[in-house]
Amino acid sequence: MPTAANPVSKFRSPATVAVDNLLRKTLRVSDPRDPDQIANALLSFYPDEADRDRRERAGLPYSSVPDYVPLAKNSGPSSVELAQAQDDLERDLQTLSTSSPLKDIRIEMIGWGRSIRQIATEGLAAARLALDSVNHDRAMSARRQLGEYSRLARYVGTLTDGSAILFRRFAQSCDVLAGLILVAIGEGLASSGITRSTSIVRSAAGELQARRNAVIMALRSLTGSVESSLGQEDWPRGIEAYRNLVRQLEEGGQADLRALLEESALSQAMDDLVDLSTGASVEGLRELSTASAMLVHRFQRLIQFGQSIHVPIKIPITFGSPESPPLVAFVSSLQLFVDAFVSQGSSRLLYVARPPIIVYGLYGAGGADTGADRLMKLTIARGLLLEQVDCFAGCGCDDDEINCQVLLDYMLFLVDRAIDLYAVGTDPDGVGEQEKRAAAVGLAVGAVLALTDQANNPPLLECELSVKLRETLGDISRELLGPFAGLVPPPGDASQALMVRELRIFYQAESQTERLVRSLTPQCGFDVFNYSNSNHSLIRWMIRWILNNTLQEPNVDLPNPVQMPSPIASSMASMGQNRPDFWSAG
Known part of the structure; x- marks a missing residue:
C-alpha cells in the first residue's frame, strides 16, 4: 500500500520518474512533488521575472534602479x-x-x-x-x-x-x-x-532506474522472451540455465525466489525501492533503510543460486565449468542493483559541521567513530599548519627557501586531500580503502621531515624548519599512519598497492601543474623545476624518493589505461601452443 512519505508510490510510472529526475537536475530541488520547492526554484531560475513580480506586489514601477537591498x-x-x-x-x-x-x-x-x-x-x-x-x-x-x-x-x-x-x-x-x-x-x-543510523543510498534515482532496467533486460534475455533467432552454431545457454535455475528453486522449496523470476514481480519489487529513493526525503530514506533490508536479502539469495548453476551442455573443447552468458549477465546486473543498497554513505561530515558538544545527544548515542575522530583532528592540524606555513612564506628569493616554500605548500594541498578521503570514508575503525589512500599523504609528510632533517650531514634538502612546524608535520604524519601502526606495509600487500597508486597519481598530476605554473611565472633562475640537475622538479623528485627508498617501487608511471585484448585468432593460436592436446580434444 502507499507509504506515508510517498502516498502515490504505486502509481509512479518510469516516465514520471524520468520527469522528476529532470526537474531535480534542472531546478536543483530535492522533491519535485513539493509545490513550494518548485515555486522557489522557478523564482531562483528566473530572477528577472521574480524581481518584476516582487515590484508589482510592492506597488513599485518596473525600473532598473533597485529600491533597496533585501537582507539575506x-x-x-x-x-x-x-x-x-x-x-x-x-x-x-x-x-x-x-x-x-x-x-x-x-x-x-x-x-x-x-x-x-x-x-x-x-x-x-x-x-x-x-x-x-x-x-x-x-x-x-x-x-x-x-x-x-x-x-x-x-x-x-x-x-x-x-x-x-x-x-x-x-x-x-x-x-x-x-x-x-x-x-x-x-x-x-x-x-x-540524518544521523549515524540513517542509510544513505549512494546512487542517484536516475542511476537506480537505469540499473533496474538493465536487470529486466537481462531477465528477458535469460528467459528467451527477447526476439532473437539462434544460429546453427549457437547453443540455448540462456533457456537451459533458466530451466535448471527454476528446477533447483522448486526442488529446494524456494518459492519466494521463484516468484522473482517473473518480470512483473521482479519489476514491482525493484520499483518500490527506486520510488523510495526518488523523493530524496528523510522519511523516504528512513523507510528505505528498513524496507530494503529484507528485499535486498532475497535478491542476494537469488544471486547465490544463480552463481551456482552450471549449464550441462557438452561441447568439444571445455576449459573449466561451462557457463551461460545470459545467466551471468542477469546475476551481474542484479548484483549491481543490490550494491546501491548494501553500501552506506559517510556521515562523518556531521562532526565537521556541528560542535562536538551536541553530537552525542542529537546525532547518535555512539558518538564519532575512529575515522570521524581522526577527521576532526586533521581539520584542526590543517589550520595550525597553514598558519605556520604562511609565517614561513615571509622570506626572500633564496633558492633553498623557495624550494622549502613550494614543498610546504604542496603539503597543505595533500592534507586537504587526506581530509577529503576521510570525509567520505565509511569504515568505523578507520582502516578502509579511503584511509589507506590517505596514508600515502602521511608518507609524503614524513618524507619532508626526513629530507629536511638537519641531523643528516649534509641534509638532503637545505631547509631549516621551526620546531613548531616540524611538530605539526609530525603529528599529521603519525595521525595518518597511525591506523597502520606507523609502519610501511610489505611489498605485495594490498595497502602498499593503494599507496603506490596514489603516489603515482600525485606524480602525474604534478606534471600538469608544472606546465600551468611555467606559463604564468617569469623565467626565474630557481631550480625548483630541475632540482639538483635531476631533470625532475622538486615535488616529483620527492615522490620518486618515497617510491624508491620507502616503498621499494622504482616505477612511477601509471599503467596504460587502455589495454586491448588479443584477437581471437591469436588467442586460439596461443592456447594451441600452450596445450598440445588443444586441437585433439573432443
Missing part, C-alpha cells in the same frame, strides 16, 4: 562566514586582476575569477542538497577544484617576485570556501535529520 536570511550557522568568504574572494580576485605587477597575465587572472566563481556557486548549491548522492559528488568535486586553484596560486606566487602575498591571500580565500563546502554538506545532512 540566515539559512544556517555558517551563513555569516559564507557571506564573508565570498566577499573576500571577490576582493582578492579584483586585486589580482588590477595589480600593476601582474598586468601581463591580467586576462588569465580574469579567467581564474570567472571559473572560480562558477565552481564556488555550483559547489555551495550542491552542498545544500548533499542528501542526493549526485549533488554530494558535485560538491566534493567543487571542493577539490578550489583546492587545486589554491595550490596553483601559492605555487605561482612563490615564483613571482613582489606578488606572493596577493596570491597567498587569494589562495586562503579559496581554502575557506572549500572548507565551507564541507561544512555546508554537514549542515545539509544535519538539517535533514
